[in-house]
Amino acid sequence: MQKVLIYNQTIKQHKVFEFSNPGENTEILGIVLGSGREHFDLKIDAVHTAPLTTCRTDFRIILQDKSSCTLKGVIRIAKNTHQVDAFLNIKSLLLSETASVVTEPSLEIEANDVKASHSASVGQVDSQQVLYLNSRGLTRRQAETLILEGFLTEIVEKIKDARMKKDIEEKIRIFLS
């Protein structure tokens, strides 16, 4: 099962996903596109209460202008909930001096026969990559747009619902232009 979350307007949201059916495999894809003064206050809980459940959560955050985002992602595995495989990844790119991000990926694990991990990174558009694309004839703007698209593609290409995928691709295009 796949859940797709996309945010491009100021919002405060707390979403709880509970995996209570053994054998449930879930993928949660998230994109945050911040511009202007938008602020995102997000909390995502992935709670495993049944064994043999898996969940992969993958978020991409791009913030420009004066936008900011706080993302708290919790993976919780209850006692005696074995054979769970849980993963959370949050990658953020800040495009301006005035953008800021706070991420708190957390793990609360009470069962031991499980695999749980998370990773988070904050970076910027790689100047080496821009240089490379420049040298192939692209303008700086074009190069940056390409790189940002690539940053999001990893998530977008996984979206199963064709209509939703198209809709999101459109939102991204508007954001990047």
Place this chain on the structure above:
Amino acid sequence: MLKINHLFVSIEKKEIIKNFSLEINPKELHVLMGPNGSGKSTLGFTLMGHPDYLLNEKSKIVLDGVNITNLNPEERAKIGLFLAFQNPIAVPGVRVVNFLRMAYNQKFKKLNPDTKNSGELGPLEFYQLLLKNAQLLGIPEDFLSRNLNDQFSGGEKKKMEMLAAIILQPKYSILDEPDTGTDIDALKVIAKGVKILQKQGSGVILITHYQRLLKYLKPDEVHVLKEGRLVTSGNNNLIMEIEKEGYQSFN
């Protein structure tokens, strides 16, 4: 003699090995070949006592008169069985020399040690022993201080398995595809290792996919495993037949 009788092995309710039997004497080299998915690795794990692989009531494994069918892996190791893994597992933070010394001492420590000789080796003595054998196999000394299988190349892992085998002086060794993923140099080292094992007195079951390694060895018997069954046994000539015809003709 290692007697493997009527093995029926299943994992997660799926039967992988059907009625497999084989007998091997000390110093003999038996080669086990077969297409992918025939159950070769399952055989190795089963003989070593991997908990996930289940045997039925008919299955029996006897090593030099001792019934090891229900023993756990460390007990089988102590009695004299060795398995070289196809994919040796990395254990970060554990140095090769420390691990092997612990394994060695576990095996050779005497139950009633006399004052002079407890059977165990101290760190320096063991290091010398290990180094000597490593040199025989062309393994560089700095290897011994590295972390067990951690970031080893394919060939390095296979050589390490051979080193462990030789050090532990097993009575019967099962080598699970020691030649997969190795270059010519590593292959020669492994062949050398097999000969050393035989010389030490070990019966060797060499599980392999390719004929490359066999060019350097003289097998006493060759067996073909197909879809979990032992479909044919023969001598060296069998290898040439397989090379020419593949496994289709065997049923």
Place this chain on the structure above:
Amino acid sequence: MIIMNFVPLEYKLGFSDDIDYHQKVGTGLSEKIVRQISAYKNEPDWMLKFRLRALGYFKNKPVPKWGGDLSKIDYEAITYFLNPVSKKVNSWKELPSKIRDTYEKIGVPEAERDMLAGVEAQYDSSVIYGSIKKKLDEQGVIFTDTDSALRLYPDLFKEYFGTIIPPMDNKFAALNSAFWSGGSFIYIPKGTRVDLPLQAYFRINAKNMGQFERTLIIADEGSTVKYLEGCSAPVYTSDSLHAAVVEIVVKKNATVQYTTIQNWSGNVYNLVTKRSRVEENGTMSWVDCNIGSKLTMKYPSCYLMGKGARGETLSLAIAGKNQHQDVGAKMIHVGAHTSSTAISKSISRGGGRNSYRGLVEVQALAEKSKSKVKCDALILDATSRSDTYPTIKVNRSDTQMEHEATVSKVGADQLFYMQSRGLSQNDAEAMIVNGFAEPIIKTLPMEYALEMNRLIQLEMTGSVG
């Protein structure tokens, strides 16, 4: 540990000799007691004021609701002894048998055991101590206890004391600021390199185990020093609340490494505030091993103020039955081109709980800064627990920040592999767990590393705890 044998330096307080060093000042935390303490120690007026102000903060600040369970601490039951070497037990025999057993198994020599037990034993100054002290004196290095430092180096002391961790910082820093006693004071002059790790063996070890010990280390420009405290053998103490404060000033181009190995008995609440301020191109390195106590809350931090400042924390935490280690690292990037690394390894077993709590904050002026955090947790059985709560706050677009955390159990594949080589399941597990902790243990001096390995081995085979 071998070094811990030498217990030199009779504890010198700055007051007259006819006072009984083991005098109990009182129970509970009142202004009267603070005044008495300050008076006995003959402290300057500013220190008394400092203590009283801190007491006020302590009383007004609420108990934190995050972290471990602090609800059961009875502040009024804390007894203050004049000599922070509060007598623990009267004889070796009075120690809990579990602790005695561990000492035997790890191989702690009899002479050390008495000292660890806090048994009253007077040791003569050793020859070794004498010659090391001489060398330090020649270099101009100051290494003494905090009480003495206040007396002997008042200006230096006042310049830095309480500047890294002000009393109002948190409730337990306030508590320490009001009642502090004992601890180390170290000053390393400019350009001086101290090669020998300074260890608590220069003072009566038990002093290092004071309830409210307060340590201040000042590494002047270009200097290098390593400091080590604690030991891996379990330490029994009847004091159930330890609130220590460690302040470290790392000046331009200086390097400080501070290693702690804590193994308090299971009745102790260990609430420590440790912080360093790092100037331009300075490096601060915390090595923090938490093995004992009922609850430890400790987050060694580095305020990377100057350009190019570096902070590093290596943390090893082991939590067994009825234990909660709530530990981590804080890296605050203020200056440009600053970098930080935090590596945490935790092992939970027998119902224990490990929580990693960390913060990486990159402030507005921290141009082109980098940070890397890696937390790995091993949960060994179904009753144990592991949490990871890292907070990442980035306010700059040119930051490189990476964080990774994993929680796992001992791999069945690894176990089978090692068992197939003849190791028993217990031995295999112990080896794997030791291997897991190895990146941290290998940074410890050899005696400590060996002990840690043996301790983990024992814990794994269930022979202790």
